[in-house]
Amino acid sequence: MTTLTLAHGRSLFPGVMACGVVAAAATFLSEHYGAPVMLFALLLGLAMNFLSGEGACAPGIGFTAREMLRVGVALLGLRITLAQVQQLGWSPVLIVGISVVVTISLSMLAARLLGFQAIFGLLTGGATAICGASAALALAAALPAHPQKERATLFTVIVVSALSTLAMIVYPMGVKALGLGPSAAGIFLGGTIHDVAQVVGAGYSLSRETGDIATLVKLMRVATLLPVIVFAAAITRARGATAGTERPPLLPWFAVGFVILCGINSTGFVPASVQKLGTGLSQWCLVAAMAGIGMKTQLKDVITVGFKPVALMVGETVFLAGLVLGLMKLFH
DSSP: OHHHHHHHHHHHHHHHHHHHHHHHHHHHHHHHHOSOHHHHHHHHHHHTGGGGSSSTTHHHHHHIIIIIHHHHHHHGGGGOOHHHHHHHOHHHHHHHHHHHHHHHHHHHHHHHHTTSOHHHHHHHHHIIIIITHHHHHHHHHHSOOOTTHHHHHHHHHHHHHHHHHHHHHHHHHHHHHHTOOHHHHHHHHHHHOSSHHHHHHHHHTTOHHHHHHHHHHHHHHHHTHHHHHHHHHHHHHHHOOOTTSOOOOSSOHHHHHHHHHHHHHHTSOSOHHHHHHHHHHHHHHHHHHHHHHHHTSOHHHHHTTOHHHHHHHHHHHHHHHHHHHHHHHHHO
8 A cells, every 4th residue: 555655646746846846836927917817727737738748747737737726725714703794893804795796606607698508607606706716726725626627627716816907906996985994995896806916906006904915805805605505516516427436425525625624724723834834735736736727738629619618707706796786785
């Protein structure tokens, strides 16, 4: 058994290291040029997709894109606590809950109307409504296997990263034009911008108070990742497995890890240094997984997606912004 385990580890090592190198390069570029790290990881991974063919790196790349992704999602639980949610009261909770449910539901319907499978709408709607690239990766891990799943995931991450960056620039100007106060501006930015990093950038560009509130609201959206993952897993289970295989569990292990770590983090006994280490490790796992997905994907497959998927995600983004503004007026 030990020999087999060591042999398996040796077979994975080259590919895992290749993904780690790409993740380090993407992190460096993101820190120095300000673009989303996931986007850099994708682009660099695409440039090195020759490594995922027949060769020493192929097993490790597949492992990183699959298993390290799940570890990264589980560790996202260290980002939030129940106390953070209670500080904001019930109004933002209702806004987040309603916006996530309605956005994902309409995205699945719109996907069907545009000729796609409903699960593609779940993937794009989840990325838009919850936490951008991280949600796309988490949902992809829970959704049923499909020949086009990695291509759809890659496309979703690219577009949601681009839209999140655009929102980080445009939305702060919009809240100023609308005359929103620091609290309202924070709720809007945290409730609409896709990725956590862009929410932080947009919020603190206005004021510290706006940045704090935006970050908390955004983390509330991250917390909705668990029930949406369970929903995705239920769809996978309902569709059944291929012949000769077992049906997947209703609650994937990484979703269980997510809620356990969130609960532990809510006790207040987790040192700040451990929280920082856990969230940093989560980021590294997700970036490395994104690099692996990029390596496994042919760029020509992404280019040929057409106009309709892009229109779907732009429509989801615009709809979410309008919905959150409407709900803010309703509950205030």
